[in-house]
Amino acid sequence: MSKGDYDALDVPRIKKRRLPSIGMSPESFGKASEAFARFMGTPQFLIGMTVFCxxxxxxxTLMPEPLQFDPRALNFTLLTLILSLQxxxxxxxxLLAENRSADRDRVEFENDRQRAERNLADTEYLTREVASxxxxxxxxxxxxxxxxxxxxLLEEMEEAREADRRAEHREDLETVKKVAVKKAVKKAQATAEATAFKAARDAVQTPPENREDA
Known part of the structure; x- marks a missing residue:
């Protein structure tokens, strides 16, 4: 084994594609297969296939042998091959169309199940709210x-208002009494001051002789 072979072992081997890849997405191919399968189940396809055969x-059968391309003597081999390929x-x-339909039904069933669970949860929530x-x-x-x-409450307010009125009336009476007492005291003081002033004035105006006789 040469040195080049040892060096080649260190390099990962790249797999080469033997068949060319078809640039077609699975979704597009699935839609095309569904369309073809749907067309095969229509009356137009059956009528067209019947007319073709x-x-x-x-x-x-009826045309001369030189013009026949699939003679009856060979049991219509070409037609049999075409129908077999079809x-x-x-x-x-x-089958591919049925699988896609089954997958779609499964997804719809899952969505319906989730929707039913949400509806059940909403119903239970509303039931609890109604009960509360x-x-x-x-x-x-x-x-x-x-x-x-x-x-x-109105009776209590009336009683409180009546109590406030009584308290205000009592305070007014006490205030009137205090004012009357103050006026009496002031009047007595004024009378005493007037009497003392008059006595002092009389004492000043009386002559000394009269005061000695007195």
Missing amino acids: FVWLAWN ASYAAPLI LRIAMREMATRDFIRSELRN
Whole structure:
């Protein structure tokens, strides 16, 4: 083994494609197969296939032998080959279309299942909310209870207002008494001051002789 062979072992071997790749996406091929399988199940295809076979058989049976390309003597070998090829290609295409339809049905079933689960969850949530609302409605105050509470509140407010009025009246009486006392005190002080002033004035105006006699 030469040195070049040892060097070649260190290099990864690149696989070469022997068949050319067809640049067609699986989705496009699947759509084409579904369209072909759908067309094969139509009355137009059946009528066209019947007319084709009838013309083929009539031509190769009634026309002169030099013009026959698939003679009856060979049991219509070419027609048999064409129909066999058509059947051999039609079966896989139909299976492919059925597989795509099954996959699509599976996806739709999964979506329906998820939608049903969401609907069930929403229904359960709404049921719980309705139950909580019913419980809350039971605990709500009735109209008669609210009226009685308002009536009691008004009575308490009237009593508080009456108490405030009495307190204000009592404060007014005390204020009047204080003012009257202050006025009496001021009047007494003024009278005493006037009396003292008059006595002092009389004492000043009286002569000394009269004061000694007195």
